[in-house]
Amino acid sequence: MESSVDGVLVEQTELGYGVLAIRSFQVDDVVGEVQGEWIDDPDYSSDYCIDMGGDLSLEPRAPYRFLNHSCEPNCEFISWAKADGEKESVWLCATRQVQAGEPLTIDYCWPAETAIRCLCGSPRCRGWIVDPDELDQLPLAT
Numbered sequence: 292m293e294s295s296v297d298g299v300l301v302e303q304t305e306l307g308y309g310v311l312a313i314r315s316f317q318v319d320d321v322v323g324e325v326q327g328e329w330i331d332d333p334d335y336s337s338d339y340c341i342d343m344g345g346d347l348s349l350e351p352r353a354p355y356r357f358l359n360h361s362c363e364p365n366c367e368f369i370s371w372a373k374a375d376g377e378k379e380s381v382w383l384c385a386t387r388q389v390q391a392g393e394p395l396t397i398d399y400c401w402p403a404e405t406a407i408r409c410l411c412g413s414p415r416c417r418g419w420i421v422d423p424d425e426l427d428q429l430p431l432a433t
């Protein structure tokens with residue numbers, strides 16, 4: 292599967308699908324708008340959904356569905372409300388300079404109860420894909 296939109300490409304990587312930059316981005320550059328399905332359900336969860344606060348989640352479509360986690364990510368989601376009565380829109384933005392060919396990553400910040408081992412390989416890896424504020428709530432490794 293290949294998906295090219297904005298300045299990114301979805302590619303098979305060692306960790307499954309990933310999103311690669313195909314051009315460079317500067318700090319605070321908008322990479323692209325995250326399109327997807329909005330779900331209004333407090334109990335909804337999935338591996339990819341973005342918690343939008345309250346009961347709302349956004350289940351992103353490709354390419355941003357395939358962003359991998361890093362403990363030192365180079366991107367983050369930002370959102371802002373559109374004009375009155377319209378849904379928020381969500382954008383992927385670079386948090387540091389990104390070179391063409393680099394994988395784009397975000398910090399999943401999962402709650403401790405759904406944390407899994409992290410393989411991001413960053414020097415500051417927390418060892419788990421988990422919200423940094425919940426590191427001390429991790430169940431003992433099995």
Ligand SMILES: [Zn+2]
Pocket residue numbers: 361362363409410411412413415416417418419
């Ligand atoms: Zn990590």
